[in-house]
Structures are given as C-alpha cells and as structure tokens.
Amino acid sequence: MKPPKQSSQQSAAENPEPDFAQELEEIERSLLSLKERYAQVERDRLQKAQWQQHLQELQQNKYQTPEIKAELKHIQQQLQVLEINLESQLFSWGSLKRPFWQAVRFGGMGVIIGWILKSWAG
Numbered sequence: 249m250k251p252p253k254q255s256s257q258q259s260a261a262e263n264p265e266p267d268f269a270q271e272l273e274e275i276e277r278s279l280l281s282l283k284e285r286y287a288q289v290e291r292d293r294l295q296k297a298q299w300q301q302h303l304q305e306l307q308q309n310k311y312q313t314p315e316i317k318a319e320l321k322h323i324q325q326q327l328q329v330l331e332i333n334l335e336s337q338l339f340s341w342g343s344l345k346r347p348f349w350q351a352v353r354f355g356g357m358g359v360i361i362g363w364i365l366k367s368w369a370g
Contacts, residue, residue: 296330
C-alpha cells in the first residue's frame, strides 16, 4: 500500500529537516570562522608580546646607533599595526549586522506606534 501523496507545502511544513540542515551548516561555518579569528588573535597577541620584549631590550641598550633607532621605530610601527588588528577583530560588520537591523526595525516600529498614539490621543 502506497502512502498518500502530500503537497509540497504540507511536506515542507511537516519536514523541517532541510531548513535544519541549512541552519546547521551555517552554524558550522560561523564556528569555523570564529575559530580562525580566535587563532589569529592568539597569534597576534604572541607576536605583540615578542615585539614588546624586543623593544624593551633595545631601549635598555645604552649605545643606540642609528640602526638600533631605526629598528625601534620599525618595532613601534609593528606594535601599532598589531594593536589595530586586535581591536578590529573584536568587532566586524557581520557580527553587528543582525542586532543593527533589529534595532532599526523595532526602533522604527516604536516611532510609528508613537505617531499613531499621538494622533489618536490628540
């Protein structure tokens, strides 16, 4: 005996597995991206610590030749780049996109409801 045929709308509503699979894949991609960002942050922190240690060693040298001064300047620039990288990796548009649009949507709804209430009250 064959099971009765269902319409595609009924089967999609009763069988959420394709949506679940897509959501699961998206979560896995997000997790991999987060792991990559975390590894990059850890590498940058380690590099920053190494640069700072080298900078302190050079600054403690009493005889600063032009080469040492140039190296100090280079190290300070590298430290600034690492600081910017570390700060920029904490926030990205992708992580702020959803909360931003929710705030816009609900804020807009609040303004509209406020206008309706004001016109109704007054």
